[in-house]
Amino acid sequence: MAKSYALRHQPIKAVYLTGQVLATCLVRLPIWLLISLPVSWRPRPSWTLKQCIIVKLVRLLNSVADQVGSxxxxxxxxxxxxxxxEGVNGFWIEPVPDLVVGDLKVWATAQDVHPVRIPGYWIHNSDDLLPPFSPPQPGEKTLLQFHGGGYKSLSAHPTDITANISKGLLQHCAPxxxxALSVEYRLSNAAPxxxxxxxxxxLLDALAAxxxxxQVAGFAPQDIIVEGDSAGGNLALALTRYLVEHAGEHGVPPPPGRLLLASPWCDIGSGARPLPGSSWRVFWNAGLDYLRPGGGLLHCGRAFGGALGLGALDLNRYVSPASLHPALGKVPFKGFPPTFISAGGCEALLDEIRVLRDRMTVDLGESMVAYREEPDAPHDFMVLKWEPATTDTYKAIARWLGL
Structure with a gap:
């Protein structure tokens, strides 16, 4: 990590960023446009000119962030x-220390992590007249959303780009x-x-939400759909596993009615150390995805792992259920609810997402695990409003829900 974030201090950071902005506007962008105009030169013939530029720009931003930080x-x-x-319905979610049991309590003690109150935000359709804190309506399902960002960035706030998913689901899955309840869980960080x-x-914050x-809003567990994208998908998996393993202990409620995973990060341990030939390397080298192996990815893993370290994450069924580490053993999924998994066909996480799909199918059966892979889409494509993959996936989710 010695070379990462080497330019984080001012005024070097400002000088570097100014140079990057000028180089992008005056040199990179014209070149990107030129080489992306012919369809045959694009990373995928199905990509639009705009999509080509978006991927190139996000790849650049990630590389720059590896040098300067945020x-x-x-x-x-x-x-x-x-x-x-305007239109923001925020409130405080109180911690639930009495419901922290088993391995979760052991890990929290080891890391000196404690339950705290956190913000939550109710997100509605703009044309829905339902008051924000109304009791559940007859037949209503609700979405519990966990945003992505590598456990280190982005936000649950309705103005954040990650809210695109909850807003899209509300649009396509009404009435x-x-x-949707979007949870402002705590983000990790580490040296420097x-x-x-x-x-x-x-996970403590997710449990509280x-x-x-x-217990407060009054939704029955079977009427809750837990949803997460990228790192949020990892958190959705971890929360569901905790509820499956500990329902009924000290008042821990039953697991949700359904689980919805969009490009879930499901192998934080070994996934943070990608090997040649993996989807991480292949799709980055081909210019098809914007997640870069190493660098910021390693820092996310180390920040999240804390004193436990990446090695411990390799063997943790909660955060690396798709780990290939031989010492992990079989990761059980018995008791998990019906699950929908969405993936981009050229995303960095594709290998581990397929492993997750296969492991869940073994325990739950094909009828309980719906899997949709958009052939030419990158990581977390619904956040980017990547069309037509995004709309097609929302429609598939609506059908999965019986609409």
Whole structure:
């Protein structure tokens, strides 16, 4: 990690970023446009010119972030405060320390992580007149959403780009789903930045949000759809596993009615050390995805792992259920709810997502695991509103829900 974030200090950071902006506007962008105009020169013939530029730009931003750290011009909303705004329905979710049992309690103690209150945001369709904190309506399902960002960035706030998924699901799955609870779970970090919130901080927050839906908002577990994209998909898997393993203990509620995973990161341990020939290497080298092996990816894993380390994550069924480490043994999925898994056909996480699909199918059966792979789509394509893959996937999810 010695070379990562080497340019994070001012004024070097500002000088470097200014140079990158000028180089992109004056040199890179014209070249990108020129080489992307012929369809035959594009990474995939199905990609539009706009999609070609988006992937190239996000790849560049990720590489630049590996040198300077955060590229945010202003602080993102986080777990420390509710950020108001027009149409923003934020509230505090109280911690549930009495429901922390088993391995989760052991990990929290080892990492010196404690339950805290966190913000949650109700997201509605703009044309839905249902008041934000109304009790569940007859036949209503609700979405519990966990955003992506490598456990290190992005936000649950309705203005964040990750809200595209919940808004898209609300649009395509109405009137069955009328609102989504987006959870501002704690984000991790590590040296050379101040260390904070390692695993299982986010899982403690996810548990509190689920308990809020059941015990405060009044939703029956079978009416809750737990959804997560990328790292949020990892968190959705971990929460569901905890509920499956501990339902009924000290008041832990039953697992949700359904599980929805969009490009889930499901092998944090060995997935953070990709090998030649893996989907991580192949799709980055071919210019087909924007997730770069190593660098920031390694830092996300180390920040999340904290004192436990990446090696321990390799052997952790909660955060690396698709790990290929021989010492992990069989990862059980008995008791998991019906699950929909969405993946991009040229995304870095494709190998581990397919492993997850296969392992879940062995335990649950094909009828319980719906899998959709969009052939030419990159990682987390629904956040990018990558068409037609995004709309086609929303329609497939609606059919999976019986609409």
């Amino acid at each position: 590229l945010e011009l202003r602080a993102k909303p986080n777990h420390e405060a509710i950020v108001p705004g 069955l789903i009328r609102r 930045f101040p260390a904070r919130n390692p695993f299982p901080a986010a 689920y308990v809020y839906l059941v």
